[in-house]
Amino acid sequence: MKLDLPAIVAQTALLLLLSPLLSGLIKNWKAKLQNRRGARVWQPYFDLAKFLRKDMVVSEHASWIFNFTPYVLLLTALTAGLMVPMVTAQAPLGLFGGVLALVGMLALGRFFMALAGLDPATTFGGMGSSREMTIAAIAEPAMMMAIFTVAITAGSTNLGQIVLASQRPGWEFFDPAHALAFAAMFIVLLAETGRIPVDNPATHLELTMIHEAMLLEYSGRYLAFMEWGAAIKQLVLMALLANLFFPLGLAADATPAALGLGLLWFAGKLLALAAAVVLVEFTNAKLRLFRVPDLLSAAFILATLALVSTFLFR
Amino acid sequence: MNLTPAMLLLVSLCGYAIGAAGGMLLLRRERPANVWCFGVAALSGLSGLLAALLMLAGGTGTGIPQFELFRPLLPYIHFSVRLDALSAFFLLIVSLLGLAISLFSLGYAKGFFGRKNVGVLGALFNALLLATTTMFVAGDLWLFLIAWELMALTAFCLVSFEHEKAETRKAGVLYFIMSHIDAGCIILGFLLLFQASGDYSFTSLHDIGAKMSPGKRDAAFLLFLVGFGIKAGIVPLHIWLPAAHPVAPSNVSALMSGVIIKTGIYGFTRVCFDFLGTPPLWWGVTVLTVGTISAVLGVLYALMEHDLKRLLAYHSIENIGIILMGLGAALMFLHTGHPLLATLGLIAGLYHTINHATFKGLLFLGAGAVLHATHTRNMEEMGGLIKRMPQTAFFFLVGAVAISALPPLNGFVSEWLTYQALLQGFGTTESLMRLIFPLSGAMLALTGALAAACFVKAFGITFLAQPRSAHAEHAHEVSLTMRLGMGLLAAVCVVLGLFPTQFVRLLDPLTQQIIGQQLSAQLSLANGLVLGSLTAKGGTVSTLGLASMALCLLPIPFGLWWVFARKTKVRRGPTWDCGQRGLTPRMEYTATGFSKPIRMVFKALFQPHREVQREYDFSPYFAKNLRFESHVEEVFERRIYRPARILILRASRRIRTLQAGSVHAYLLYIFVTLLALLLFAS
Secondary structure, eight states: OOOOHHHHHHHHHHHHHHHHHHHHHHHHHHHHHTTOOOOOTTHHHHHHHHHHHSOEEEETTOOHHHHHHHHHHHHHHHHHHHTSOSSBSSOTTGGGOOHHHHHHHHHHHHHHHHHHHHTTOOHHHHHHHHHHHHHHHHHHHHHHHHHHHHHHHHTOSOHHHHHHHHHSTTOOTTSHHHHHHHHHHHHHHHHHTTOTTTOOTTOOOGGGOSHHHHHTTOOHHHHHHHHHHHHHHHHHHHHHHHHHHOOOSOBSSOOHHHHHHHHHHHHHHHHHHHHHHHHHHHHOOOOOGGGHHHHHHHHHHHHHHHHHHHHHOO | OOOOHHHHHHHHHHHHHHHHHHHHHTTTOHHHHHHHHHHHHHHHHHHHHHHHHHHHHTGGGSOOOEEESSOOSSTTOOOEEEOOHHHHHHHHHHHHHHHHHHHHHHHHGGGGTTTSOHHHHHHHHHHHHHHHHHHHHBOBHHHHHHHHHHHHHHHHHHHGGGTTSHHHHHHHHHHHHHHHHHHHHHHHHHHHHHHHHOOOBHHHHTTGGGGSOHHHHHHHHHHHHHHHHHHHTOTTSOTTHHHHHHHSOHHHHHHIIIIIHHHHHHHHHIIIIIISOSOOHHHHHHHHHHHHHHHHHHHHHHHTOOBHHHHHHHHHHHHHHHHHHHHHHHHHHHHHTOHHHHHHHHHHHHHHHHHHHHHHHHHHHHHHHHHHHHSOOBGGGOOOHHHHSHHHHHHHHHHHHHHTTOTTSHHHHHHHHHHHHHHHHGGGOOSGGGGHHHHHHHHHHHHHHHHHHHHHHHHHHHHSSSOSSHHHHTOOOOOHHHHHHHHHHHHHHHHHHHOHHHHHHHTHHHHHHHTSOOOHHHHEEGGGTEEOOSSTTSOOBOHHHHHHHHHHTTHHHHHHIIIIITTOOEEEEOOOOTTOSOOOGGGSOOHHHHTHHHHHHTHHHHOOEEEEEEEESSOTTSEEEEEEEEEOOOHHIIIIIHHHHHHHHHHHHHHGGGOOSOHHHHHHHHHHHHHHHHHHHO
């Protein structure tokens, strides 16, 4: 394992460029299902460009934490993204950290985002921070349990090694352990990316917002960084799910043809996952905040069952 | 002159003694007493730190320094000092913290001028450091137990330092009682060991468990678990900890949370890994379970606190739990015959021990600085301190990130190692027992995430937003020495986080001595840049790599700024207030409000007491007056300790009739006792 500079640059570019498209796609499909025309798929790019060019208003109560957070969020999301295998089986930064470091980096971003929510002395921000940290805390054991299931099967927490192990013959998705762990991780994905039924990304009612409530005081380029960071985090988690549980079509070598094919497969898997997210968002209503723990403990139980079945069905 | 660890250690011990004596001599002059006591303590700490580093960096080749502290009083009572690798590791912790906290105290103790006797504080502070250091380097039972008791007594005096407050007295007495229960258990345990060895020195006790009957060995283990467990603050024996740590002066709180509870970990490691021999499976399972429960409950109760120091005290319970998870896993691996994995678990536990010492010391010092500046421990009266005390806020933030196990700081590294030990543990046994590893791992994840939530609250409510009271409004940055003390520990947190492979190398002599394995070569990949996890294809992590990668990516946001936003302006404006005009601090989120969702989610555990009284004219929605009361009482206090207290009081009332004050009755007792003894002896 070595550091591969072209791979790092390529994956960084992929994370930056692909993530707004994925958000735009989900929004567009959701609108279509709701019989609306919806914004264009490219709209997030225009939004980001617009935010970047705007003047900023920073709250007079805010401290340096408020200015520091957008950078932390963007950089932690990018670094986390570099540890996930996307087009090839090896992640460019796989040597520097596996799944635990990935969770840690995302948690670091969340930590600062929650602080930034409290910083401008507004009630809404505090409400968002408090809820975000609560939901993250309950989602964490479920996520770890699901990750443990695959990590124990592969004997490693390195994502590249996990993917390689699952490419070996004899691996199948409909193994009960994998199906259950996938279900648990999917619920965690909904919670971590702020999707219905946990949070409503489209809401403009302050009292029901979680993620948006923390961003309420942001404007201009800081808002662009925060939005972009959140989009990258969504892409990272979806890529994690796609490649851990469906390790198909990953490029075996670095020839352009193999990479191109790998990219196509990757896009296809992301589209399928995005469709699943859209379907869940379309068919469900947002849960009351205190019903969310029920959903997440269901995820935890699914993941525990997944783990138990790894040695029950051998 | 050639400096040897033994000489430096002796200098350190004598330094503390001189510091304590000086404090007693300068009782009436507070300024010289302050400088003398804490200055000497800092230098002694430095000397001890050097001794420990020399010892550990010397590798496995160096001999173990040994000397007698006093001439033997009786033929068989020795006071021998023995600085082996395990002792040196804990000497490192106590000396590092001693140094940093003494620096901090130079400024902090000024807050007591004219109010309390600083000479007494300084003398006791030195005495506590002396007792703790002696305990860590003791080479036989006599010195160990005497130092242990001395440590408990000086700590009791320091906890009760502000004894004019009823809360302090109550906490002091509780601490006194609990530390005597723990001393009793430990003495009983050591008596069992002594029975098998017939000698008091630690070298003769090595692997003594092999010579004991299984029943006695298990009894000794349980006695030590309770005894050292009380000192470490494991659930449910932790009850004294959140009472005693907050009421002590903050420098003492830092010392107690950073070092004194680690004496429990030291004793436990010494006894379980050095003395008792290969453990049965249930020891490891018990320790791992106790650790997991302590970790989760500690952080959950911490979340319910809005007293900054009590919150930190509960986090000590959590972190002791995490340490015990590593040690418990190691005990299980020793049983199943996986010495390499056992070493990994031990390294994880001990790494977290020093990490917790540094960041908890740092956080308590930060809390002390806040207390010094605002005169309150109640977070609901703080806020906005980041603008008034920018450096203290920064140091506290470093500690908060570290304790929340976030990369790239030290808490993350040791929890990463714990995860690795737990994950690999799954393959060590075929029995259903292996489910305990991933379950503890999931609970560790829950603990980490809840700790992050708790420190968002602790930092956010204390330092961010608008000040919630006049105290916080008029706070000011603390003195240079106080900031130096905090800065030193913050720097250590960063170093321990970024250079884990280099630190693990220091643990080589220790693991070699205890388990007979060295892991640093196997854990260190890519020239020490990357921390590995034993197996060839196992997980790797590099905090330094991640941090530098994030820095390398910094041109992206700056490039975006240069391309798009160079010409934009930044305007300061009021926070969005829904058009109400004027946002007051009363509208901010409170600490209690912040943890409300968690209180609701874990309602079954907390059983919060909540009382709302409304006064209204025509509709309850338009209240004229509102009284709200809410608090959470610990389930152990309610279910175990209060009934036990009532029972003991009732029993002692019965027994009191024996001591009625009649001399004749007493003579009778003496006679009966004498008779019984004669009969027993014959």
